[in-house]
Amino acid sequence: MSSSSSSYLRDEDLTQETRDLISSLPSEKGWLVSQMYQFQGRWHTQALLQGLLQCQKHFEAKDSDIILVTNPKSGTTWLKALVFSLINRHKFPVSSGDHPLLVTNPHLLIPFLEGVYYESPNFDFTELPSSRLMNTHISLLSLPESVKSSSCKIVYCCRNPKDMFVSLWHFGKKLAPQETADYPIEKAVEAFCQGKFIGGPFWDHVLEYWYASLENPNKVLFVTYEELKKQTGDTIKRIAEFLGCGFIEEEEVGGIVKLCSFESLSSLEANREGKLPNGVETKAFFRKGEVGGWRDTLSESLAEEIDRTMEEKFQGSGLKFSC
Numbered sequence: 522m523s524s525s526s527s528s529y530l531r532d533e534d535l536t537q538e539t540r541d542l543i544s545s546l547p548s549e550k551g552w553l554v555s556q557m558y559q560f561q562g563r564w565h566t567q568a569l570l571q572g573l574l575q576c577q578k579h580f581e582a583k584d585s586d587i588i589l590v591t592n593p594k595s596g597t598t599w600l601k602a603l604v605f606s607l608i609n610r611h612k613f614p615v616s617s618g619d620h621p622l623l624v625t626n627p628h629l630l631i632p633f634l635e636g637v638y639y640e641s642p643n644f645d646f647t648e649l650p651s652s653r654l655m656n657t658h659i660s661l662l663s664l665p666e667s668v669k670s671s672s673c674k675i676v677y678c679c680r681n682p683k684d685m686f687v688s689l690w691h692f693g694k695k696l697a698p699q700e701t702a703d704y705p706i707e708k709a710v711e712a713f714c715q716g717k718f719i720g721g722p723f724w725d726h727v728l729e730y731w732y733a734s735l736e737n738p739n740k741v742l743f744v745t746y747e748e749l750k751k752q753t754g755d756t757i758k759r760i761a762e763f764l765g766c767g768f769i770e771e772e773e774v775g776g777i778v779k780l781c782s783f784e785s786l787s788s789l790e791a792n793r794e795g796k797l798p799n800g801v802e803t804k805a806f807f808r809k810g811e812v813g814g815w816r817d818t819l820s821e822s823l824a825e826e827i828d829r830t831m832e833e834k835f836q837g838s839g840l841k842f843s844c
């Protein structure tokens with residue numbers, strides 16, 4: 522995939538250890554990447570699989586850590602901005618004109634665990650200020666042991682699968698225009714529903730964290746992109762309470778909502794120009810930022826296919842999306 526614009530889709534920097542493991546794993550041709558590999562029940566690109574393996578091996582969680590978990594395109598950038606501004610609100614008052622989010626893309630402020638372990642294996646996580654804030658797409662099953670055994674907190678954000686799929690579909694086209702050009706959307710929806718999709722199965726990822734949040738509400742907080750859209754302030758307060766952030770003034774909540782809104786972040790130069798170290802343009806993380814935006818891309822029958830799968834997979838879980 523040398524023509525793609527993201528290092529996460531290339532395989533030039535794989536270690537011999539990863540190559541040996543990969544040769545023993547089930548593999549499939551995939552949309553966006555020519556080959557995906559199944560490890561611990563999930564489909565991975567080679568690069569992010571290496572990042573995951575290194576993360577499992579080396580990452581040592583601390584009790585004070587905060588880990589943001591998402592499926593790709595489920596609100597990662599927004600959640601990073603919200604939680605960064607929340608936990609740093611005394612150090613960086615949201616109303617100040619020199620807030621880091623005004624000049625830096627959220628992905629550059631908060632490290633993406635498996636991405637950093639792939640791209641910069643020598644990155645020193647112990648140097649991050651406390652509470653350390655990090656994000657990942659890793660499934661519950663594959664999280665490093667210390668994340669599960671420590672008292673660190675996990676904030677999980679889920680998005681309705683049709684919007685998530687469509688967001689990834691457009692992102693993939695920007696990332697690897699040549700590789701995705703002739704791939705029919707019908708085939709991609711089918712693969713997504715079957716779970717044979719990068720990071721998939723989407724359904725298992727969501728359900729594992731959903732049940733973990735019910736079983737251990739002090740450890741895992743489950744929020745949705747849709748509730749963040751509808752009740753941003755209340756959801757910030759819920760996150761703040763979960764993280765033990767103490768009392769927050771209404772004015773501060775309002776300031777965070779405004780600073781991190783799609784309109785505000787997407788208009789900043791830091792999010793319109795430039796690239797991340799993995800080669801992805803910062804503006805690629807801001808497209809429409811809507812609930813129900815899938816209608817522009819999915820036919821009725823494709824939407825129904827995703828809806829049917831969602832009903833079947835989430836049946837009895839208590840988890841529902843009505844958009």
Ligand code: PAP
Pocket residue numbers: 591592593594595596597598599684687688689691781782783784786806807808809810811814
């Ligand atoms: P990632 O997992 O690759 O980091 P992520 O941030 O989860 O990506 O997804 C980007 C989506 O969030 C885009 O959705 P769309 O394609 O449907 O438009 C993007 O527009 C949306 N997004 C980014 N920032 C915000 C924000 N501040 N508020 C609402 N939505 C946002």
